[in-house]
Amino acid sequence: MILRYAVLEDVPALRTVYAAAVHALAPPLYSAEQVRVWASFAEQDEFVAFIRDVDTLVAEVDGRPVGFCGIGADGHVASVYVLGRAAGQGVGTRMLSQALQDHPAPTSGRYFAEASLLSRPLFLKLGFVQIGIEHADRDGIAFERFLMQRPLDGSAQGAHTKIPHPRVSRADRSTRIPVVRLVSVGYASAPWNGRSAS
Numbered sequence: 001m002i003l004r005y006a007v008l009e010d011v012p013a014l015r016t017v018y019a020a021a022v023h024a025l026a027p028p029l030y031s032a033e034q035v036r037v038w039a040s041f042a043e044q045d046e047f048v049a050f051i052r053d054v055d056t057l058v059a060e061v062d063g064r065p066v067g068f069c070g071i072g073a074d075g076h077v078a079s080v081y082v083l084g085r086a087a088g089q090g091v092g093t094r095m096l097s098q099a100l101q102d103h104p105a106p107t108s109g110r111y112f113a114e115a116s117l118l119s120r121p122l123f124l125k126l127g128f129v130q131i132g133i134e135h136a137d138r139d140g141i142a143f144e145r146f147l148m149q150r151p152l153d154g155s156a157q158g159a160h161t162k163i164p165h166p167r168v169s170r171a172d173r174s175t176r177i178p179v180v181r182l183v184s185v186g187y188a189s190a191p192w193n194g195r196s197a198s
Contacts, residue, residue, distance in 0.1 A: 066082060
C-alpha cells in the first residue's frame with residue numbers, strides 16, 4: 001500500500017471511492033434512502049472542497065486509490081473512506097494513524113470527528129472517545145452521527161514515518177506529490193464524516 005497526499009487531479013477517482021464505499025458498506029446499517037443520499041454527495045460541487053480544504057491522504061494499491069482520509073489543521077478528521085474490497089485490511093487504520101501523526105499540534109488542541117456507525121469502531125480503536133450524538137438532516141433524510149474526540153496525548157497505534165507534505169497553498173496543489181511506500185497496514189471501514197452533513 002502507498003500513502004500520499006491528494007492533489008486536485010485525484011478528485012474524480014476519490015468521488016468514485018466515496019460513492020462505492022458507501023454503497024458497499026453502509027446498507028447493513030443504513031436505510032436505502034440514507035445510502036442513496038449519503039452516496040450522492042460524491043457528485044456535488046462541494047465534494048471538491050471536501051477533499052481540497054483539508055490535508056487528504058490517498059491510499060493506493062496497485063496504482064489505484066482504495067481509500068482516503070482528510071484532516072484539517074484544527075484536528076477535525078473530515079473523512080475516512082475505504083472501498084468495500086479493501087475494508088478490513090487495515091487501510092483506514094493506517095491512513096488515520098498517519099494523518100494524526102502528520103498533524104501533531106492541531107490548532108484546536110484536540111482531534112475530533114463526526115463518526116458513522118461504520119467508522120465509530122475505527123475511532124475508538126485509535127483512542128477517540130464518544131462525547132455526544134449529532135442528529136443531522138441531509139436532503140430531508142435524518143442521520144445520526146457520533147461526536148468523537150481525542151486529546152493530543154492520546155496514542156495512535158503504531159509508529160510510522162511522516163509522509164513528506166509540501167507546504168503550498170491549496171490552490172498550488174495541482175502538481176503530483178512524491179509517493180512514499182509504507183509497509184504496515186491496519187483496519188478500516190467507510191465512514192461518513194464532515195461538519196456540514198457531508
